[in-house]
Amino acid sequence: MSDTVVLRAATVADAAGIAETIAAAFEEYRGKLVPESGAFRETAGAIADELSRDSGAIVAERNGRIVGCVMVKLMEGDLYLGRLSVVPALRGTGLARRLVEAVEDEARRRDLAGVRLGVRVVLTGNQRLFASLGYAEIGREAHAGFDHPTSINMRKALR
Numbered sequence: 001m002s003d004t005v006v007l008r009a010a011t012v013a014d015a016a017g018i019a020e021t022i023a024a025a026f027e028e029y030r031g032k033l034v035p036e037s038g039a040f041r042e043t044a045g046a047i048a049d050e051l052s053r054d055s056g057a058i059v060a061e062r063n064g065r066i067v068g069c070v071m072v073k074l075m076e077g078d079l080y081l082g083r084l085s086v087v088p089a090l091r092g093t094g095l096a097r098r099l100v101e102a103v104e105d106e107a108r109r110r111d112l113a114g115v116r117l118g119v120r121v122v123l124t125g126n127q128r129l130f131a132s133l134g135y136a137e138i139g140r141e142a143h144a145g146f147d148h149p150t151s152i153n154m155r156k157a158l159r
Helices: 012-029 044-052 095-109 124-132
Strands: 005-009 056-062 065-075 078-086 114-120 136-141 151-157
Touching (some): 005 095, 012 044, 012 056, 012 065, 012 078, 056 095, 065 095, 114 124
Parallel strands (some): 078 114
Antiparallel strands (some): 065 078, 114 151, 136 151
């Protein structure tokens, strides 16, 4: 088998692998995010439902195993990316960047104006990553029950 990481569109059959990858990637945030990330409530069934409806995903696969993923859906004329996940063993290899670039390529293929995402206010490293990829803050919002912003919305114009 090859150690090459291949990116491809996800199918419903990938739902369990996507759920496992999200869980592994987000584990470092357990107990650190307030409110806790919804990623901890992701299930293979819920992901399969999303993939069979209006959402999609891109997976990164190595040796037949999903090692990274990102969920996508249409939002206000843009493609929204969420749950960007890379297994801990492959962090720092550029895989997150490749997944974001794949989302941007998909948005261009669909002739969409841009790509959007949300990032927690406390995750400054993630904010720096997205800024380095050309994303700019377009607003902040508070999760339900909070009186201060907990999330930053970012966008990259593609045209």
